[in-house]
Amino acid sequence: MKEDLPRLEEIEAAAERIAGVASRTPLIESPALSRLTNHEVYLKLECFQPIKVFKLRGAYNKISLLSQSSVVAASSGNHGIAVAYSSRLLSKKCTVVVPETAVKEKVDTIAEYGAEVVRAGRYSDEREAKARSIAEATGAAFVHPFNDPDVIAGQGTCGLEIAHQLDGIDAVLVPVGGGGLISGISTALKAIRPETKVYGVEPRGAPKLTEALKAKKVVTVPSPVSIADGLIPSALGRLTYKACSMNVDGSFAVSEEDILRATKTMIREARIFAEPSGATPLAPLLSSTSGSIGRRVVLVVSGGNISHELLAKMLT
Amino acid sequence: MKEDLPRLEEIEAAAERIAGVASRTPLIESPALSRLTNHEVYLKLECFQPIKVFKLRGAYNKISLLSQSSVVAASSGNHGIAVAYSSRLLSKKCTVVVPETAVKEKVDTIAEYGAEVVRAGRYSDEREAKARSIAEATGAAFVHPFNDPDVIAGQGTCGLEIAHQLDGIDAVLVPVGGGGLISGISTALKAIRPETKVYGVEPRGAPKLTEALKAKKVVTVPSPVSIADGLIPSALGRLTYKACSMNVDGSFAVSEEDILRATKTMIREARIFAEPSGATPLAPLLSSTSGSIGRRVVLVVSGGNISHELLAKMLT
Numbered sequence: 316m317k318e319d320l321p322r323l324e325e326i327e328a329a330a331e332r333i334a335g336v337a338s339r340t341p342l343i344e345s346p347a348l349s350r351l352t353n354h355e356v357y358l359k360l361e362c363f364q365p366i367k368v369f370k371l372r373g374a375y376n377k378i379s380l381l382s383q384s385s386v387v388a389a390s391s392g393n394h395g396i397a398v399a400y401s402s403r404l405l406s407k408k409c410t411v412v413v414p415e416t417a418v419k420e421k422v423d424t425i426a427e428y429g430a431e432v433v434r435a436g437r438y439s440d441e442r443e444a445k446a447r448s449i450a451e452a453t454g455a456a457f458v459h460p461f462n463d464p465d466v467i468a469g470q471g472t473c474g475l476e477i478a479h480q481l482d483g484i485d486a487v488l489v490p491v492g493g494g495g496l497i498s499g500i501s502t503a504l505k506a507i508r509p510e511t512k513v514y515g516v517e518p519r520g521a522p523k524l525t526e527a528l529k530a531k532k533v534v535t536v537p538s539p540v541s542i543a544d545g546l547i548p549s550a551l552g553r554l555t556y557k558a559c560s561m562n563v564d565g566s567f568a569v570s571e572e573d574i575l576r577a578t579k580t581m582i583r584e585a586r587i588f589a590e591p592s593g594a595t596p597l598a599p600l601l602s603s604t605s606g607s608i609g610r611r612v613v614l615v616v617s618g619g620n621i622s623h624e625l626l627a628k629m630l631t
Numbered sequence: 632m633k634e635d636l637p638r639l640e641e642i643e644a645a646a647e648r649i650a651g652v653a654s655r656t657p658l659i660e661s662p663a664l665s666r667l668t669n670h671e672v673y674l675k676l677e678c679f680q681p682i683k684v685f686k687l688r689g690a691y692n693k694i695s696l697l698s699q700s701s702v703v704a705a706s707s708g709n710h711g712i713a714v715a716y717s718s719r720l721l722s723k724k725c726t727v728v729v730p731e732t733a734v735k736e737k738v739d740t741i742a743e744y745g746a747e748v749v750r751a752g753r754y755s756d757e758r759e760a761k762a763r764s765i766a767e768a769t770g771a772a773f774v775h776p777f778n779d780p781d782v783i784a785g786q787g788t789c790g791l792e793i794a795h796q797l798d799g800i801d802a803v804l805v806p807v808g809g810g811g812l813i814s815g816i817s818t819a820l821k822a823i824r825p826e827t828k829v830y831g832v833e834p835r836g837a838p839k840l841t842e843a844l845k846a847k848k849v850v851t852v853p854s855p856v857s858i859a860d861g862l863i864p865s866a867l868g869r870l871t872y873k874a875c876s877m878n879v880d881g882s883f884a885v886s887e888e889d890i891l892r893a894t895k896t897m898i899r900e901a902r903i904f905a906e907p908s909g910a911t912p913l914a915p916l917l918s919s920t921s922g923s924i925g926r927r928v929v930l931v932v933s934g935g936n937i938s939h940e941l942l943a944k945m946l947t
Contacts, residue, residue, distance in 0.1 A: 335796075338657055341681035346743040363679035365657035367902075420902055427662040480651075583939065586683075586736055588904050623899065627946040630939045 323506040326471035329376040342480040347584040352600040355611045362619030370397035376469030385455035389446035392421030394460040399430035412442040461495030462552025471499030478507040485609025488596035491515035493548040494555030501562035515566040516596045521547045522568040545592035569598035590621040639822040642787035645692040658796040663900040668916040671927045678935030686713035692785030701771035705762035708737030710776040715746035728758040777811030778868025787815030794823040801925025804912035807831035809864040810871030817878035831882040837863045838884040861908035885914035906937040
């Protein structure tokens with residue numbers, strides 16, 4: 316296994332590999348959000364991927380490079396959907412370990428794409444251990460959700476697209492779970508558009524990036540928690556920390572109240588049915604902690620696999 | 632103005648013209664719908680266009696060919712959104728005439744993209760007359776929602792994509808309002824994949840295509856009505872009738888109850904937040920009136936601009 320960060324050429328190769336499977340998603344202005352926030356707000360709509368989440372990019376890139384005929388993943392939901400969907404397209408057997416607390420709609424989707432679903436614990440380290448033990452026992456390839464150069468290269472294709480879809484971007488705001496998406500996007504953007512700033516946005520209950528940038532090393536957050544269920548790994552990985560330390564310009568750690576407000580605003584004002592993790596980049600703009608990031612801002616709306624119960628609440 | 636149907640070359644030219652503005656939307660299987668209906672159900676997700684509706688294809692193609700600096704459109708909502716959004720991108724002044732009864736979220740979106748909104752009557756002929764009078768008075772170009780070769784060529788790009796995204800399709804089911812989408816899709820598909828059948832699906836309260844195919848001429852439906860607010864023009868146009876008479880293999884006229892059931896199923900089982908017009912192609916598959924259309928079926932989910940009130944109802 317390669318053990319270093321992908322370069323621009325590897326992200327470009329990933330883009331060719333995933334073409335026809337993952338979408339070149341829309342990047343459009345939201346006049347409603349621009350008016351509300353006093354920025355020029357553009358949305359990169361990863362919630363319009365075939366499986367409604369960016370994770371398809373990394374998972375498909377990774378799995379298409381594997382020689383093994385079966386794969387196993389540990390996931391809070393979206394990575395599992397991406398691995399299950401990609402495995403089905405690539406005719407590989409798939410097992411996904413999810414937490415007891417996973418969003419029902421996400422687990423249903425994983426099962427529908429033909430993956431075996433195994434439930435284990437509440438935290439990412441528990442399910443990763445379980446998934447690795449399954450991989451060991453069965454010879455399946457373990458597909459890490461973020462700390463893998465081929466996964467990061469796949470997510471980086473989102474950054475390539477942003478760089479080609481819009482000029483004069485001051486800042487790109489990216490939700491941070493394990494850091495795969497922001498690692499890929501920032502690597503691509505800094506190579507093509509070094510003047511564009513890239514910021515991470517994460518829950519205050521899981522401030523992996525904020526703490527890591529402060530400590531200048533990987534920091535493990537005890538008992539991470541947030542309604543943004545895609546953003547609660549307990550730490551960045553070795554590779555994603557390295558990418559963030561080189562290419563990310565800063566981070567915002569936002570409250571649960573602000574994440575909910577961002578989700579509601581994204582749904583009701585921008586009329587984009589984002590899940591909380593995907594709406595999180597809007598939070599700093601609503602709480603006016605983002606004054607210095609410049610005028611033209613891209614929010615990466617990472618996914619739209621919201622629970623139907625929460626969506627109904629947000630609408631009424 | 633050209634007055635005949637677009638040929639395949641004109642649809643291919645439209646595809647180049649709209650590239651980078653309209654998306655090549657995903658075409659994915661829905662295992663949940665496949666299981667429910669005993670077909671192999673694929674969804675062409677036009678609700679993942681930048682403005683959540685296919686109409687961007689036709690409107691942008693048409694408006695980018697105009698010499699006038701202002702445009703005017705009559706629309707129940709989605710065509711207006713497409714014309715407003717395209718006009719903004721092409722720096723043209725835009726006026727949209729909508730019915731008194733238009734979905735609030737659609738009217739808000741039209742206004743956000745900077746168009747002037749004018750309200751007139753309940754039926755399509757009233758607002759078309761109003762729009763044409765504005766065009767006459769101001770010198771603006773009137774952009775018809777469907778009966779225009781450049782609009783039909785734009786919608787046809789959806790058919791080109793389907794033909795290249797999936798092999799062995801038995802049938803494509805397309806929602807029918809004025810017939811622009813099905814005219815474009817059927818023209819493209821019959822040119823590339825003549826073995827694939829194309830069927831229209833429309834509300835029983837607005838059976839324009841069904842009646843026209845029976846009478847072998849354009850038939851005007853008195854007081855068309857349906858919850859599928861994009862499918863209630865009172866008649867096909869001269870051009871769309873001609874395309875349908877040549878290239879469409881049949882039609883289904885479905886009840887309001889079946890449209891609502893299709894919408895709920897699309898949202899809850901396929902987890903795609905379609906508007907009723909976009910979910911309508913699923914209705915024949917749920918009511919088992921579609922036994923003879925073959926196994927591998929593509930449903931064109933034309934749009935996702937559902938009212939938030941209805942979406943909340945569908946979710947609970």
